Amino acid sequence: xxxxxxxxxxxxxxxxxxxxxxxxxxxxxxxxxxxxxxxxxxxxxxxxxxxxxxxxxxxxxxxxxxxxxxxxxxxxxxxxxxxxxxxxxxxxxxxxxxxxxxxxxxxxxxxxxxxxxxxxxxxxxxxxxxxxxxxxxxxxxxxxxxxxxxxxxxxxxxxxxxxxxxxxxxxxxxxxxxxxxxxxxxxxxxxxxxxxxxxxxxxxxxxxxxxxxxxxxxxxxxxxxxxxxxxxxxxxxxxxxxxxxxxxxxxxxxxxxxxxxxxxxxxxxxxxx
Numbered sequence: 638x639x640x641x642x643x644x645x646x647x648x649x650x651x652x653x654x655x656x657x658x659x660x661x662x663x664x665x666x667x668x669x670x671x672x673x674x675x676x677x678x679x680x681x682x683x684x685x686x687x688x689x690x691x692x693x694x695x696x697x698x699x700x701x702x703x704x705x706x707x708x709x710x711x712x713x714x715x716x717x718x719x720x721x722x723x724x725x726x727x728x729x730x731x732x733x734x735x736x737x738x739x740x741x742x743x744x745x746x747x748x749x750x751x752x753x754x755x756x757x758x759x760x761x762x763x764x765x766x767x768x769x770x771x772x773x774x775x776x777x778x779x780x781x782x783x784x785x786x787x788x789x790x791x792x793x794x795x796x797x798x799x800x801x802x803x804x805x806x807x808x809x810x811x812x813x814x815x816x817x818x819x820x821x822x823x824x825x826x827x828x829x830x831x832x833x834x835x836x837x838x839x840x841x842x843x844x845x846x847x848x849x850x851x852x853x854x855x856x857x858x859x860x861x862x863x864x865x866x867x868x869x870x871x872x873x874x875x876x877x878x879x880x881x882x883x884x885x886x887x888x889x890x891x892x893x894x895x896x897x898x899x900x901x902x903x904x905x906x907x908x909x910x
Contacts, residue, residue, distance in 0.1 A: 647894040648901075650710050655719055656874050658706040663720035667699035670729035672828060674736050682737065683772045686798035687821065687831035690733055694726035694781040694826045694853070701783065704750060704851055713891050714748035714851065715884060719877050724869060726781050727855035730828060738773045738859050744867040744880055745856035747888060749839065751791040753846040757839010758890075763856065764833040765808035771798065775862045776833035782823040783851035791842035791850040792822040795835050808834060830857075878902065 673691040681688040703717035710716075717723055724746060731740040751757055763778045786792040800817035803810040813836060820840070821829055831837065833856070842850055858866060871877045885891055885899035 644894050644897050647898055650712065651716070651878065651898055654710060655707075655712065655716060655878075658710060659703055659717070659720040662699075662702035662706065663722055665722035665725065667696045668694075668722035668725035669696075670694050670726050672726075672729045672733035674733045679737060679772075682774075682830075682832065684797075684799065685819075686771065686835040687795055687829060687837075689823070690730060690828045690830060692729075692733075692828075694729070694828050697826070700851070700853065704748070704783065708750070713895065714750045715881055715891070717748050717853070718746060718881055719874065721874075721877075723853070724855060726828060726853065727779055727857065727869070730779050730830065730855075731857055734777070734830075734857065740777065740857040741860050742869045743776075743856045743858050744869045744871075744883065745887075746869070746880075746884060747854045749850070749852045749854070751839065751842050751850040753842050753848070754844040755791070756841040757791050757793070757850075760811045760836055760838040762808060762811070762834055762836055763831075768805040768808065769832055769834055771832065773859070774832040774834070775859050777830050777857040778833050778835075778837075779855045779857065780823075780829045780831075781853045782825060782827050782829075783853060784825050784848070786823040786850050786852060788820050788822050788840065789843040790846045790848070791840050792820055793829060793837060794840050795819055795821055795831065795837040798832065798835065801836055803836070804834060811836060 671692050678688045703720050704714055707714055707716040727742045731742055734740050764776050769775045796813040796817045798804050801813055823829055871880045882899040882902035
């Protein structure tokens with residue numbers, strides 16, 4: 638018994654049906670981005686710990702058919718990353734952030750879909766173990782809006798570094814005064830990024846929000862830092878599915894049958910090495 642009994646349908650959906658549903662919508666040119674970093678953006682990153690990059694993360698509505706296809710198959714939004722080119726926004730961000738530092742894309746990504754009346758992930762930090770440089774953070778989290786992410790549509794919230802009573806000496810603590818909280822609404826396809834020390838969370842979506850809030854995320858690391866962390870190198874469909882499986886085992890937040898698929902996939906990959 639390997640924990641996969643009775644899970645044939647979900648395995649068939651992921652391993653056989655998913656790519657055929659995504660491939661018609663995964664034209665890489667749709668995900669090519671020309672993001673940019675201005676001097677004011679750098680100053681804001683250093684001062685508050687977050688900023689918005691100039692330019693869109695993709696062509697209009699490029700991600701939407703992928704989200705729709707994953708949903709139609711009963712899969713969580715994370716599976717949009719099985720399509721080719723979907724992490725192009727992170728690669729473009731790394732290029733745009735060259736004035737800040739030489740960054741690489743980590744194998745650390747997720748996708749969100751927050752329905753009216755629901756909410757995003759609770760308060761957390763991307764890293765609470767070490768304090769990073771404010772001008773050149775070792776880790777940068779990226780958060781791209783797929784459609785508008787307004788205040789009533791579960792935008793991100795954060796506590797600017799200068800207003801966080803637990804920064805930089807108590808990064809394990811996640812409390813902050815209400816007056817310090819900042820709403821960070823985004824327009825469609827805008828890209829927010831922040832120092833991984835930043836206290837942040839996904840806001841609630843009003844029951845009157847009028848639609849889903851969708852977003853894609855990734856993480857950048859300064860080249861050569863944290864060599865124990867896996868860089869994103871997936872090129873083939875199989876490699877992309879394997880990378881998704883590893884994200885499931887890191888973050889959870891999925892149905893038990895998806896976790897079972899991930900455990901089997903990662904275990905099989907280790908045996909084949």
